[in-house]
Amino acid sequence: MNEDTGEGKVSKHTDDTAVANKGGSERSFDAFTAKSRVILDLYRVMESVALSDAPVLLTGENGSGKNFFARKLHLKSKRKNAPFVRADCIAFLQEGVFENRIKNYERMLATADGGTLFFDGIEKLPLNLQTVLLDRMAPYSKSSGTVSDKTAAFNVRIIASAECDLEASVKDGRFLIDLYHRLNTFPINIPPLRERKEDIEPLAEFFLKKFGRKTKKQFSGFSSSAAKALHDYYWPGNVRELKNTVEYACILGEEPFIQDWDLQFSKSFSxxxxxxxxxxxxxxxxxxxxxxxxxxxxxxxxxxxxxxxxxxxxxxxxxxxxxxxxxxxxxxxxxxxxxxxxxxx
Incomplete structure (x- = not known):
């Protein structure tokens, strides 16, 4: 659901991108399609992190899965039945006057009360808004017993994502060091798909089943040449690009196998x-x-x-x-x- 008040956009989700089993409940992290040791180890860490209320900073390239992992952290937490609110940080830059940006932030806090507030692309926030965020994070938990004069305390868990090295941004003066340390309580880096090629095949098969159902086609898998093409490609857009590529192939392809000519690399969807x-x-x-x-x-x-x-x-x-x-x-x-x-x- 998108809520648009004219001051920016807030996305409120429950489990729209979660992986569900046949019964419809969420699966554990390690039940998702992954074979690489680095991701399996990451799943185990996140199982423990999900039980905490401390802030989490997810880093990784564009399309590497930061949004997915943020929602999975929410679904595995005690807050899973409360709202998951995604704040697109670049949208703050398009909201006009500074006062409107503050109002929108406070509205997001209220919407996420009891749940999780996810700042997507935290590195895109200008310094003046970083100051506001740091100020408002002080009373982020009702259990702290602290109430700001500017806003009521809300019971939310903060998760943020960044594509760049925030530590380098701190050194360059583009990111507040205090905010960095506040967010970096649990730092989690998601490696690019090209560094975990073992995951390409199971992810591609997962997306093939998903989009096969949507296109009402019964694919048996990928031809050997198509599988090799998927494995050999560099995947600059990471998992998101793989998902788009398989979806496009399902639309174009004919049963029973996806062929190499069905795969559109680099210029998918353009x-x-x-x-x-x-x-x-x-x-x-x-x-x-x-x-x-x-x-x-x-x-x-x-x-x-x-x-x-x-x-x-x-x-x-x-x-x-x-x-x-x-x-x-x-x-x-x-x-x-x-x-x-x-x-x-």
């Missing part, structure tokens, strides 16, 4: 399907099969896509440019597993 295909053809190592036939098919697919995009998918016009009949284009599109994507133009 540009036309054929523009993405042409970009991928520059990286022939994404497939195990390097025979001349496969290479020619990949080239034909990219070139036909380029001409079709130029003609707005008018197969008659494309046929004239290519010097072939329109019916032959239709047959080639079938053989090469190409589908039109007008909506992305």
């Amino acid at each position: 540009g036309t399907a054929c523009e993405q295909t042409a970009s991928e053809e520059k990286i022939p190592s994404l497939t195990e099969d390097r025979t001349l036939k496969t290479a020619l098919n990949r080239f034909k697919r990219a070139y036909i896509c380029k001409i079709l995009d130029e003609t707005s998918w008018n197969q008659t016009k494309a046929g004239k440019i290519l010097g072939i009949q329109r019916t032959y284009i239709s047959r080639l599109l079938n053989e090469l597993h190409v589908r039109e994507d007008r909506d992305r133009k």
